[in-house]
Amino acid sequence: MSEPPRHNLPAEPNRFVGRERDVDDLCGLLGETRVVTLCGVGGIGKTRLALRVAARLVPSYPGGVWLVELARLTRGELILQEIGRAVGIHEEGTRPLLDTVAARLRDTPALLLLDNCEHLVDQCAEVAAELVAACRGLGILATSREPLRIASELVWRVPPLDLPDERHPEAESVQLFVDRATAAGTKLSPASLDDVVRLCRALDGLPLALELAAARTSLLSPGQIVDRIDGRFSLLTTGGRTAPPRQRTLLAAVEWSYDLLSAKEQVLLRRLSVFAGSFDLELAEQICADRPISEAEIVDLLGALVDKSLVLCDEERRRYRLLETIKHYAAERLAEAAEREVLRDRHLEVLCELQLRHFGTEMVEPDLPWPVRLAALEASRSLVDDQRAALDWAIESGNAPLGLRLCAYSTSLLPVSSANPAEIVGWVERLLALDLTQVPDEQIAHAQAYLAYGLEGRDELARSLEYATVSLAGLGADNVFPSCVMHSLSVVVLLRMGRGDEALHHAETGLALAIASGDQWNQAAALAGLSAVALTRGRLREAQCHGEEALAKARQHGHRWLLARTATQLGAVAEARGDLVKAMAQYELAVPWLEELNGTIELARCLARIGRVAALLHEFEVARERLAASLKLSRLTGQRQSVARCLVSLSVLAEAEGDLESSVLAAASATALRESMGQHSATIRIEELLTRARAKLGEGRTATLWSRGRTMSPDDAARQVLAGERPVPAGPVVTEPVRHSLLTAREQEIAALLTRGLSNRAIAEELVISPATVARHIANIMEKLGYTSRAQIAVWAAEQPRGSA
Amino acid sequence: MVDSGTGLCLTEGQLDERSAAATVQLRRRGVRAGDTVLICLTVGPDLLVATDAVIAAGGIVWPVPAELDEGRLRDRIMASRARLMISDLPRAMNAARESWVRMVVSVAELHSYPVSRERRTESDPTGRRTKGDCEGV
Numbered sequence: 001m002s003e004p005p006r007h008n009l010p011a012e013p014n015r016f017v018g019r020e021r022d023v024d025d026l027c028g029l030l031g032e033t034r035v036v037t038l039c040g041v042g043g044i045g046k047t048r049l050a051l052r053v054a055a056r057l058v059p060s061y062p063g064g065v066w067l068v069e070l071a072r073l074t075r076g077e078l079i080l081q082e083i084g085r086a087v088g089i090h091e092e093g094t095r096p097l098l099d100t101v102a103a104r105l106r107d108t109p110a111l112l113l114l115d116n117c118e119h120l121v122d123q124c125a126e127v128a129a130e131l132v133a134a135c136r137g138l139g140i141l142a143t144s145r146e147p148l149r150i151a152s153e154l155v156w157r158v159p160p161l162d163l164p165d166e167r168h169p170e171a172e173s174v175q176l177f178v179d180r181a182t183a184a185g186t187k188l189s190p191a192s193l194d195d196v197v198r199l200c201r202a203l204d205g206l207p208l209a210l211e212l213a214a215a216r217t218s219l220l221s222p223g224q225i226v227d228r229i230d231g232r233f234s235l236l237t238t239g240g241r242t243a244p245p246r247q248r249t250l251l252a253a254v255e256w257s258y259d260l261l262s263a264k265e266q267v268l269l270r271r272l273s274v275f276a277g278s279f280d281l282e283l284a285e286q287i288c289a290d291r292p293i294s295e296a297e298i299v300d301l302l303g304a305l306v307d308k309s310l311v312l313c314d315e316e317r318r319r320y321r322l323l324e325t326i327k328h329y330a331a332e333r334l335a336e337a338a339e340r341e342v343l344r345d346r347h348l349e350v351l352c353e354l355q356l357r358h359f360g361t362e363m364v365e366p367d368l369p370w371p372v373r374l375a376a377l378e379a380s381r382s383l384v385d386d387q388r389a390a391l392d393w394a395i396e397s398g399n400a401p402l403g404l405r406l407c408a409y410s411t412s413l414l415p416v417s418s419a420n421p422a423e424i425v426g427w428v429e430r431l432l433a434l435d436l437t438q439v440p441d442e443q444i445a446h447a448q449a450y451l452a453y454g455l456e457g458r459d460e461l462a463r464s465l466e467y468a469t470v471s472l473a474g475l476g477a478d479n480v481f482p483s484c485v486m487h488s489l490s491v492v493v494l495l496r497m498g499r500g501d502e503a504l505h506h507a508e509t510g511l512a513l514a515i516a517s518g519d520q521w522n523q524a525a526a527l528a529g530l531s532a533v534a535l536t537r538g539r540l541r542e543a544q545c546h547g548e549e550a551l552a553k554a555r556q557h558g559h560r561w562l563l564a565r566t567a568t569q570l571g572a573v574a575e576a577r578g579d580l581v582k583a584m585a586q587y588e589l590a591v592p593w594l595e596e597l598n599g600t601i602e603l604a605r606c607l608a609r610i611g612r613v614a615a616l617l618h619e620f621e622v623a624r625e626r627l628a629a630s631l632k633l634s635r636l637t638g639q640r641q642s643v644a645r646c647l648v649s650l651s652v653l654a655e656a657e658g659d660l661e662s663s664v665l666a667a668a669s670a671t672a673l674r675e676s677m678g679q680h681s682a683t684i685r686i687e688e689l690l691t692r693a694r695a696k697l698g699e700g701r702t703a704t705l706w707s708r709g710r711t712m713s714p715d716d717a718a719r720q721v722l723a724g725e726r727p728v729p730a731g732p733v734v735t736e737p738v739r740h741s742l743l744t745a746r747e748q749e750i751a752a753l754l755t756r757g758l759s760n761r762a763i764a765e766e767l768v769i770s771p772a773t774v775a776r777h778i779a780n781i782m783e784k785l786g787y788t789s790r791a792q793i794a795v796w797a798a799e800q801p802r803g804s805a
Numbered sequence: 806m807v808d809s810g811t812g813l814c815l816t817e818g819q820l821d822e823r824s825a826a827a828t829v830q831l832r833r834r835g836v837r838a839g840d841t842v843l844i845c846l847t848v849g850p851d852l853l854v855a856t857d858a859v860i861a862a863g864g865i866v867w868p869v870p871a872e873l874d875e876g877r878l879r880d881r882i883m884a885s886r887a888r889l890m891i892s893d894l895p896r897a898m899n900a901a902r903e904s905w906v907r908m909v910v911s912v913a914e915l916h917s918y919p920v921s922r923e924r925r926t927e928s929d930p931t932g933r934r935t936k937g938d939c940e941g942v
Contacts, residue, residue: 024835025835025888025907027833029834031921032833033833039824058858093858154834154908155908155909156899156907156908157902157906157909158907159904159905159906159908162905246903350905472845704842735920759817759821760817761817772857772860772861774860775824775828775857775860776861776862776863778825778861779825779828779832779861779862782825782829783829783832787829788826788829789822789825789826790821790822790825790826791822
């Protein structure tokens with residue numbers, strides 16, 4: 001499998017101009033300080049500078065550099081979830097997300113770039129402080145109009161670009177303007193340079209203002225632009241007249257640029273402010289086309305806005321987005337035009353329609369080829385940010401019917417395709433708390449179905465079953481699909497609770513319903529459920545039979561999630577039968593399907609199973625490789641349950657290789673990890689393993705190994721088996737002396753004099769140099785040794801053997 | 806030296822020690838040889854420490870009288886083109902808002918030993934020995 005990426009930074013949209021010293025300094029600062037906040041007004045270039053610094057630092061952070069875009073979040077609780085999403089964490093049961101994220105970032109140095117913190121500054125500060133306290137190697141680079149005001153923060157004020165003067169006519173601001181004007185196709189004559197200088201000064205060197213101005217050079221000369229913008233400072237129509245000068249400059253520039261737009265361009269720009277993040281042309285057409293703009297006009301209008309630097313897009317012009325400052329301005333214009341409610345309602349309606357259609361294609365409609373289903377799944381996933389924004393609006397505007405509908409038709413919030421299967425729980429609960437008098441009971445039951453689904457993903461089995469039951473009672477005869485899903489969910493939950501008889505009833509009922517309605521998805525799911533029930537009752541032939549039928553149905557449907565699930569079920573049946581070769585083949589079948597879906601957690605589970613079976617088959621290399629891959633995925637996604645499963649498989653591997661000692665260590669480590677998660681069930685396998693170990697290694701040695709394994713970190717225990725090392729008794733810890741050859745002869749001389757308690761002046765007299773020079777030498781010594789006071793140097797120098805210090 | 810306001814004394818040894826620590830803080834914040842550093846502090850021991858530290862870090866001292874009003878402070882701050890300012894005065898911080906100053910360092914920060922990133926590398930097995938010193942920060 002390919003290496004996971006080390007960062008999620010976007011490609012730079014155009015040339016980065018100037019600020020070289022700043023980038024250098026900031027990279028250096030992040031080596032020294034845990035939290036650096038880039039502060040400054042909108043449009044000053046905080047994000048761009050931060051991205052530049054972050055990109056430069058990728059090699060310094062083995063744990064990765066992760067951009068977390070906060071602008072689109074409306075609620076503080078989502079910050080952690082967004083961080084989790086950026087670093088690839090999946091929520092685990094009821095464990096607090098902070099713990100899972102912290103565990104992921106604790107061991108290897110990583111950098112988080114929290115972009116646009118200002119609207120959630122208090123919650124950002126809280127999360128940043130907690131993460132920094134929990135993770136030694138974590139650095140945070142934040143951009144915000146306001147500082148976070150936490151203890152370890154260093155506030156770095158982003159200045160405007162350097163302005164030209166007599167000595168530096170080619171200052172950064174001029175370079176940026178010329179670069180962007182050239183990119184817009186304008187060739188500036190040398191004669192216009194004076195005007196460019198004047199313009200840069202008028203715009204205070206603000207990068208965004210300069211870019212907006214440069215985008216207009218095809219029509220207006222720099223001289224004309226500066227005259228027009230200058231005139232605006234006295235007649236700003238928006239923003240506070242009392243705002244700081246730079247903010248006023250920026251507003252003037254944005255407003256000037258907006259006023260130059262055609263009427264239709266203005267309408268489109270302000271409507272585009274409803275999108276949560278980036279959007280594509282199709283979505284813009286569906287949501288923004290209304291009087292006076294027709295759908296067919298939007299592509300040209302959007303292009304015109306891109307040319308004017310008001311809308312950004314990627315190179316292929318697939319995804320468009322607005323800079324935060326522009327979006328904010330556009331949203332104000334939208335409210336002023338009294339279009340906000342209308343537009344947000346339509347945003348919600350369109351998202352409902354789209355997700356309903358994608359859901360139908362991905363899951364419900366029979367006999368579609370897989371690529372069609374996959375395309376629907378991906379389209380649905382790409383809408384998830386907008387879906388969240390729309391759900392926010394449904395809650396804000398009290399629109400429970402549409403909000404619940406949007407929840408009920410979206411796999412992007414469900415375990416099938418989401419990293420946080422429990423997210424749906426929060427949305428449905430909030431929506432169900434609204435006034436529901438206008439909502440039909442049937443629709444409430446439908447929403448409860450997905451609430452139950454999410455609760456199972458959060459391991460809240462009793463509540464999940466409760467909602468599934470309530471939902472089944474409320475869902476009428478027309479809602480066959482969710483009814484079938486509820487039966488399948490009940491099978492899973494009841495089996496997990498050890499209630500096989502009730503599970504059987506649900507599996508049978510669900511299957512009958514699904515057959516009657518020709519629903520392939522639920523037929524496959526119900527058959528897999530029947531197979532699982534038969535397996536727990538030891539009826540292997542029946543389990544095999546149902547499993548095969550399930551796989552055949554899944555193939556008809558084509559969804560990879562379903563195929564992987566049924567193949568895994570058949571693998572489990574084969575394993576129970578003792579047919580390990582067949583089991584391994586079935587599990588291997590699921591791997592490419594899960595890879596295609598990015599189903600990380602399920603993939604980790606499947607790889608761990610393959611590893612265990614391969615170990616039993618004495619295919620040690622395969623076992624090692626699969627278990628290493630599984631462990632890595634489990635660690636990256638923060639799943640302790642999954643890590644524990646790997647350790648158990650590693651224990652099997654070690655024993656199969658004849659290394660009983662490592663096997664005990666891995667089993668002990670797995671047990672300790674499970675106990676830390678509140679799971680205390682000792683497994684039969686571990687009991688048997690310990691019996692064998694006692695017989696072979698003796699009671700004392702086994703007990704020692706067990707207690708050592710319990711205190712060992714899961715990583716260390718895993719590494720031992722993966723590397724095939726035999727445990728060695730712990731020897732004395734070797735401590736290396738500090739290296740001191742770093743110091744120059746003069747510095748060593750001064751260090752030695754410091755042990756005599758001499759002042760800088762006395763040292764200066766002794767060595768016949770100036771006190772300032774002594775101070776500089778001392779600063780150098782401190783830097784080299786990492787000390788922060790003269791006293792530390794003195795203590796250190798006194799400990800050094802004579803002659804070498 | 807004696808602070809005429811408070812009567813507190815600063816011995817030569819204390820001055821050396823404090824300015825050495827302050828130099829480290831300035832270097833950590835990226836002060837390089839030849840950089841201009843603004844100092845806007847009332848006359849007293851801290852001013853002396855800050856001045857010595859800037860010189861030891863190789864910087865150029867650009868003192869700004871603390872008594873000036875905000876407008877005149879702003880003019881001087883703008884004229885300095887400095888990237889860093891040492892000051893505790895809210896007036897000076899406001900005045901620096903629209904300038905080229907990237908960082909404002911307070912006297913307390915100058916004297917503190919902030920937690921440095923504990924990156925242990927092969928060549929530096931002890932890490933940076935600052936942890937014990939910083940608990941109170």
